[in-house]
Amino acid sequence: MNSAETTIRSVLAAVRRRLGVNRLVAALGLGVASALAVLVTAVVLDAILVPTSLAGLVLKSGIVLAVVIVAFAAWRGSRPVPESVATLEADARADLKDTLKSALALAPEADRSPWVAAFMQRAAEAASKLDANRVIPLVIPSTAWVALGFAMALVAAIVLAPRITPTFHDAATSAPSPVAKSPAAVAEVKSLLDDVARTGDGKARAKLEKVLAALERPDASADEKRRALAEAKSALDQQRLETSSNVESLQQLAASLAGREQFAAVAQALKEGDAARAADEMRKLAATPGAARPQAGEGGDTEAGSKPPANPPEGADLEAALQSAAQAQPDERGGETQGKMQQAVRGLEELAKKLDVQSRLNQAQRKLNAMSMAMNQQDRGLRAARFGQQEGQQNNPGAGSSETGNADIEGGHMFRLGAVAREAEPPPGQEGRRTGDATGNAPGDPVVGDEVRKIQAKLEKKGVRGREAEGPDGADSTFYAASRMGDAKVGTVAVQSVARPAAENALSPERIALRHRAQVKGFFTDRTETR
Amino acid sequence: MTAASVERRIEQFQKNLHLVRDEVGRIIVGNQDVVDGVMTCLLARGHVLLEGIPGVGKTKLVQTLADVLHLKFSRIQFTPDLMPGDIIGTSIVREDEAGKKYFEFQPGPIFANMLLADEVNRSTPKTQSALLEAMQENSVSAGGTTRALDQPFFVLATMNPLEMEGTYPLPEAQLDRFFFKLKMGFPGIDQMHEVLDRTTQAREPKVERTLAAGEILEMRDTVRDVPIARPVQDYAIRLTLATHPESDQGHDLARRYIRFGASPRGTQALILGAKVHALIHDRIHVATEDVQAVALSALRHRILLNFEAEADRVDADAILTRILADVAPAA
Structure with a gap:
C-alpha cells in the first residue's frame, strides 16, 4: 500500500466512523420512538384492564418488548459501515466525482501505470483536503423528535392512568355488582331460602341451596355465579306461578x-x-x-263430626x-x-x-x-349505547302477537298470516285493520315481469327557422319532434381481445387494426404538402 | 513515463482543447455541447452524425473546425444519383511520354482529414455503404488496390429530419458506425442576435489555425491512456444492457419500446466518450458522471425502437433518460 492509498483509506476510516455515529443515532431514534410507543400503549391498556388479571401482564410484556426493540435498534445501528458506502457518501458529499471510488478500485495498478499513479496522487490530495466532520455532520434524525413526542405521551399516560381506570369502568360499576359485593348476594339468597322454606317447596329450596353454595365458594368465577343466579331465578318462577x-x-x-x-x-x-x-x-x-x-263442649269438640x-x-x-x-x-x-x-x-x-x-x-x-x-x-363491559340496547331487550322480551305483527315466537310468521286471513272487513268507523296498515302507507308489492324503462326520446316543440312568428298563434309553423336526447343514445359493443395479431388486424373493415387506427388517422391529418 | 510527464500531457491536452474551443467559439454561437461532442468524436477516433434543421450551422461548424485544426477538408453533397466512385475516386486512363497507356487513380473527396457528408440519407444505399466502409476501415478499395486514408480521418454526416420523401434512411447497422449522434437545436434569442451581428456585417470573424494533425493524433493517444475504474466500467455495461429488451437487466421501457438494444460498439463509445469528457473537465479518471454525460449521444442512434414506441410517440432520448435515472451506479 503506497502513501496515497494510505491517505485515502485513513480519510475513509474517519468518514466511516462519522457515518457510523449518524447511523447509530438514527437507529436508536427509531428504536426509542418505537419502544416508547409500545410503552404508552402498554400503560394505557394496563389502566383499562386494571380489574382483570391481564393488567400486570400487559405492562410487563410492554416493558420487555420495548427493551428488545431498543436492543435490536442498538445492534443494528452499531454495525460497521462498509467501506464502499463510506466511499460513495464521501464522493457524493464532497463532490469528488467518484475520485475515492476510482482510487480504491485502481490502487492495485498504481505501480504499473503512470497514469494511475498520477491519478492516485490527485486522489490523495483531494482526500487529504476532506474534513470528515464537516462533510458528514452529525444529524439529529426526525425519529428523535418523534421519540420526544412519545416520551411526553408516556409521561401523560402515567399521570392520567389512575383517572382512566374509573372512567372506563364507570358504566359497569354504577350498578350494584354481585361479583364485587358477593356477600350482599349471598344474604339475599339466604333470605330467599328462609322464605321458600316457609312455603314448603323442597325442590325450590334444593336449587337455592345450590345457588348459595356457588355464591359462597371463593374460587367461583363470575360466569359460574351468573349461572347460579339464573338457576335461582328459574326456581322462583315456579313460585310465581303458584302465587x-x-x-x-x-x-x-x-x-x-x-x-x-x-x-x-x-x-x-x-x-x-x-x-x-x-x-x-x-x-x-x-x-x-x-x-x-256453639255446641256443647266449646271449641267444636262436642261432636266428633264437627271437629275441624x-x-x-x-x-x-x-x-x-x-x-x-x-x-x-x-x-x-x-x-x-x-x-x-x-x-x-x-x-x-x-x-x-x-x-x-x-x-x-x-x-x-x-x-x-x-x-x-x-x-x-x-x-x-357495556358502553352507554349498548347498555341502552340491552335495557330495551330486557324490557321487551320477544312476544309474538297477531296485533303487533311481532313474529318473535315459534311459528309467529304463519300465525300472523293466519290472523290476516281470518280478519273480517273492518267496521265503517275503523281506520285500518288490526292485522296491518290499510291506510295506504304500506309499501307496494314488487313488480313482477319485464323491466319498466323510461322513454328515452322526448318530444320538444320546434319551429321552422325564420317562420316562427307566422300565424296568429304560431300553430302553423311549429311542430313536435323527437328531442336529441333519444338520438344521442349510443350502443356500446363489447370488444373481445384477440390473441393473434392476424385476427386483430382483420377486425376493422378497412383492414386496419383498432390499436393502429389513431396512428393512421394522425398520419393523414398531419400530412402536409411537400411536393 | 512518470506521473509528472502524465501531468504535462494532460496540461497540454487542456491547452490545445481550449484553443480549439475558443477559436470555434469565434464563429459558432452557442451549441457548446455540440462543439464538445464533435471534438469528443474527433479525439476518440470516431465519426459524428449531426441532425438538425437547415440553417442552424451544421456545415459552418465543420468548416470552422477544419480551419482551426489545420486539416484537409472536403465536402460531399449527397444526392440520389451520387455514385460510390464519386466519393472514393476512380481510375482513369493516362498516357505516358512513351505513348504507353496506364490507369491512374484519381482520389475522390474521401481522401481528406475532415469530410462533411451533407444530407447523407439522400444517396442510395450503395453509395452510403462506400462511405460507411471507409469510415469503419479507414481505407478504401478501388481498382483492386486498398488505399489507406490519411489520419486523422473524421467524417461528419448531416441529416435533415424534416423532409423524408425521396430519402434512404441509414440502416441501423450503418448508424452504429457513427460514434455520436448529435442534435443541433435552434439558437435562442440572444444567440440569434449574436449570429446576426457576426454574419450580416461587412467583416466576418476569421479563425486561426491552432492545431496540426500531429497534435490531434497525440491528443487521441492521451484519451486512450485515461484510466477507468472497474465499477464505472461496470456501470457503462449495465447501462447498455438496460437497453436490451431480452436481457435480464433490461429496463421495463426497453422491454416495451425497444426492438434491439445498443451494441458493444455503443459501450465502447460510452467509455471513450466518457474519457474525453473527463479530460475536458480536467480529470484523469472516468467518473459515473462522465458516462452519463455522453450516454444520450452515444446510444440514441444505436437502439431500434418498435412500432409501439412510434405509436406512443416515445423517442430514444426519453427512454434513455429514464434508463439513466433508474440504473444505479455501482458501489
Missing part, C-alpha cells in the same frame, strides 16, 4: 260468594286479593250472636267449606256450620300467609333480576 294460582283461587272464592249479602264483605276482600282481611271478616261472621251457636280437620282446607276444600257456610241460613246454623266457618277461616289465614311469603319472593326475584343484569353489564 298466580292462589290469587286466581281467591277470585273464584269471591265469585262463589256472589249474591250473598251476609258474606259481601268477605267476597269484596277476596276479590281484592286480601285473604287476611277475608279471614277477619269470616271470623267476625262466625262470632256474630245467633249466627253461630287438623290441616287447614286448601283449594276445593276451602271453596266447599265456604259454600256450605254461606248456604246455611243464619238461624239454621248449627255446630256443623260453625265448624265449616272456622275451617274456612283457617284456610283463608293459611292462604294469606302463603300470599305474603310469595309477595316477598316476588320482591326477591326482582332484586335477583337486577343483580343478574348488573353482572351481565360488568362482564361484557
